[in-house]
Amino acid sequence: MNTLSYGLLSLLSHHSLSGYDLMLRIQPFWPAKHSQIYPLLAFMEKEEQVTFELIAQSDKPDKKVYSITDKGIDSLREWLSVPASDPVMRDELMLKAYCVSFVDPAISRKLFVSRLEHYQTKLQRYREKIRTVLSSEGLTESDTPGYRSPLFGAYILLNKALLTCRTNIEWCEWVLSVIPEAE
Amino acid sequence: MNTLSYGLLSLLSHHSLSGYDLMLRIQPFWPAKHSQIYPLLAFMEKEEQVTFELIAQSDKPDKKVYSITDKGIDSLREWLSVPASDPVMRDELMLKAYCVSFVDPAISRKLFVSRLEHYQTKLQRYREKIRTVLSSEGLTESDTPGYRSPLFGAYILLNKALLTCRTNIEWCEWVLSVIPEAE
DNA sequence: ACCTGCATGTAAAAGGTTACATGATTTA
DNA sequence: TAAATCATGTAACCTTTTACATGCAGGT
Structure with missing residues (x-):
């Protein structure tokens, strides 16, 4: 569970989202490619921080919609109670x-x-x-x-x-x- | 020659500096540890972008003071004429x-x-x-x-x-x- | 016909951090 | 006596990017 995975939990605390949507939404705060997100979500699911539901779609490809678990909410609360590490800016x-x-x-x-x-x-x-x-x-x-x-x-x-x-x-x-x- | 190496050239365009000083000075703009700087400087020296002079010190450890070469200045000018990539902020x-x-x-x-x-x-x-x-x-x-x-x-x-x-x-x-x- | 968006994944390479290693001097 | 500063370097690990891989739908 690294910073990015807490970032994903943070987004999932509001709505359930697909890996693709998570990738798009996290960009402004913590840029990450889908190739980093998908394996992380698989790991987080194994750790029971999130669950997913397979949603079949006819017009678009099927997707996995992830939701935060109670264990995930607990992790989130714990993470919020420790100070944030210093921001990193590279320009x-x-x-x-x-x-x-x-x-x-x-x-x-x-x-x-x-x-x-x-x-x-x-x-x-x-x-x-x-x-x-x-x-x-x-x-x-x-x-x-x-x-x-x-x-x-x-x-x-x-x-x-x-x-x-x-x-x-x-x-x-x-x-x-x-x-x-x-x- | 990655972005960090151009950053080092940029600093060296003003003064000659040791690896240690370069590491300290680049922090506000492009955070990097000494473990990343030293091997890069060795590579840049091999590429003739920089040269160094061994300076013996009595009170402090000896140091390598790096200077930019003419080839380094050329690289710098070329780099300046292409647009800067988007900033990356992770907070x-x-x-x-x-x-x-x-x-x-x-x-x-x-x-x-x-x-x-x-x-x-x-x-x-x-x-x-x-x-x-x-x-x-x-x-x-x-x-x-x-x-x-x-x-x-x-x-x-x-x-x-x-x-x-x-x-x-x-x-x-x-x-x-x-x-x-x-x- | 070709590109963009949606949607998921893996593999390899590059970039960056932490830890290991050494050692003198100065400051708390 | 313990920590911080100066000074250099390597090795292992983690994070991030780029490339490989697939495939359908809709727009130009």
Whole structure:
């Protein structure tokens, strides 16, 4: 049971999901490929942290829908009561930023322009997401789901994503303002 | 030559450094242990991206001080002209945040309080760092190093670190304000 | 016809962490 | 006296990515 497996339990604590859906949903918080998820789920099932039900589908391939067990909920509670380990961030742009002076400003600008676009696209997606999540429970954008609401976790995470995106956009724009257009 | 090796070249483009120093300096941007750095440096030396000089020390252990070669500078320029890959962030707290409703608010609060303290400590360190970096070239806090200044990279990175720290502090404080003190 | 999405899996390779190994000096 | 810092290295282990493998449905 590593961090990723607790992440899967965390997602399953709200809804039952297929391995494929789990893979898609965990991306923003803990990037992982299906090749990592599927064997982990098999292991977690053996450990009785999750169970699955085979769902036959006619239009799409059949799927295994996983649910958290009572034992899984216990694991989750225990995991929540120990402090979270430090975040790990690896960003190639930070390594490049340190030595941008070695190339022409036009080349440097491209790096930050494409990153800026990346964050602008993400911001759009998060904005839409927060609307759909809130409206799913009949809430508007000025409402805050209460602590015991099943939406609470998603809500605070989406707020974090929005704040982070905006900060990154701000930084990219500032960097572009201090790199000359040409020399 | 993977991303970490370019990161080492990036650091070496400014100063010659020992493996130990490289390990310490790359931490904020691309966490890596010495056990990963030393074999990589040996490989990079074989590839003629770097050279090293054995420096005997009396008070401390002897060290290998690495320098970037002309071939290394060429690699760096080429690497800078291709777009940076997407950043990868893995934060256990994000996984926990999604299911905090499963435990008592007091337990949840602890998670965010300790993370808040973590970022406050980091903010202090970055504030000191930016002062020492700027004053090393006789600049004050209102000055911005020019694009071709050897300080430019460090300066934009420290600004990013400050912005990110402040955003994270803001978010932790907000989360603590929406988690009840007790139920 | 070809690509994308849905859906599951395995195998090999690369990347990263922890542990083992050594040893002097300084600080608590 | 115990721990931390400086300094380098290897070996074992775990995590993550890439590639291999299959197959149907729907859109361009």
